[in-house]
Amino acid sequence: MNLTVVDHIAEGRDALARAAKLAGEGSTLAQREARAIREAQAMKSEAIIGTHYRVRSMGCPSCGCLTLLPKRGRAWCVNRHCAVGGRQRSWDYRELAFLGPGAPKRVQRTESERPPRDVMDVRRLLAFFTQTGVPMSASTLRRLIKLYELPRWYNPMDHRSHLYALSDVATAHAAHLAHTRKGECTATATRPPCTGLHEMFFTASEDAKTRTAAKQLCEACPLRQACLDTAMTYGVHAQHGIFGGLTAGERRALKSTS
Template sequence: MPISPSPERLLDLLEAPHWKTPGSTSRKTEGPTARRTEGAAAVNLTVVDHIAAGRRTLAEADRLAAEGTPLARRKAEALRQAQALKSLALMGERTDVRRHACPYCGAYALLLSKAGRAVCINRHCAPAGVQRSWSLVELLMAAPGRPSGVRRSEARPRDDRDPAVIVRFLQHTAHPLTSDQLRRLVTMYELPSWPSRTHRDPRTRSYSLSDVLTAHAVDAAKRTPSDCAQSPRPACDGLADAFFGETKMGGVKVEEAKALCQACPFREPCLEAALADSDVLQHGVRGGLTARERRDLKTRELKAREEGPRDPSKCTQGHDLAGDNLYIRPSSGQRSCRTCTRAAEKRYRQKSKR
């Protein structure tokens, strides 16, 4: 595996005049309004800002490394590696992120997005319609995920690719494949195939990239088991955008997010930590409950603690739950007070007349 230049060396290279000239990278340095009112920038502002931010990042990494604690050293190294990946991406080399496995599914399916986040393109990694993503520092601090097994597409997916394309994609990973190894993988795990979209010859087959990635991850884990984490990971790992929206965000609805929480081994400690936060910080789906549900739960628990143990033979207002005053709902069996119910109905009618 080629050794990447140090982050300091990459920042020194970006200091060269030809990198600082306008248009030296593919990213826009200013908008049309700025060009009309102020003229063209004398330098590539993207590169200049990147260099300044990179120097600050490396200084923070040095400070953390000086602390000497294992966590501080680990984060310092992650900051340095992330800075190197960002510099390489600015120079046009965006494939280095593929050397890292997805922290959730263990597949070598990561791409660097325009926002600078590592995105897993494996369809079998996240719920339908979304993709898991991590900041580069989060990615480099996390251990590779443990593959859950080989997944196979039941119908022809949108990510079916010819074998040559799949080989080129995996060429930049920590475990590249040759064409012969890909054929062995397809045969060993009985991966489905379809007629190629690009070749007229019907004998030419294409395969789902996600199917191959899951099989490749399982095969790589067998060959190098130390590369894979043995501990389970939270179901929401890499899906922050999907879990922190009250109605719908990132393609995942609240019901789907809550369903993932129910099967998560960390649901109870997650809910406990969420309930410990103040009402101002209650946002998104955590522990299988929305922010409103968590606030209501905290209110009920606080009220119950203030009132102390309640007499089951009386309602909250002190009325006897017996005789004609007791009503039991046939559907749920819930006990309610007729006096309180009539009082609530009376207040509602008076309010409606206003």
């Protein structure tokens, strides 16, 4: 019998009872605290079974970036730009769940001859974001690098490609997502806010958080109705993913009622 698991179950029972009591109080703050306790307990459970999906998919409470890594029961932001006096910031799981993601900061450019410690090639950068709830496509990464003119460094392993700093990419990514969620940056009369975020719209059915983010983008989209009409007319091409703000299941339900 693993004592960590036994302790965790006992602690979980107490925590959930506390959460239920708080939720019963009814005030918004108590509700929020109750939600945070449940969420933190789920994060601890994940840590015990060796997955960290919840922690990885949370935006950092300070910089809003998807740069939280779990270590010793806390979530650490590995974004260099977020650190204070060179020291990494960290939160315990309950704080993390209670605070929620912070507002993304302006993109910081690091210009130095010597590469920072978090430089990576494109493959590793994409792998890093695949483990968060919002995977990034190669084309989105290329677009972010260009759009924010991110600094690059020589790649000694491959002369044809470059290295980029994870912190720079993560900051640009968070700023970009915040813009697209507000519909500012990419949505125009002819260009929907989902441009470049294909994966997000096709993996949305597997994950509630991604689904909510994708639907929010659809809400502000000037092409929403046209997109939905197309999906409904040519249903064969739209069996998966979100179109016009609806999931495949919701579209099927709509079809059956019309």
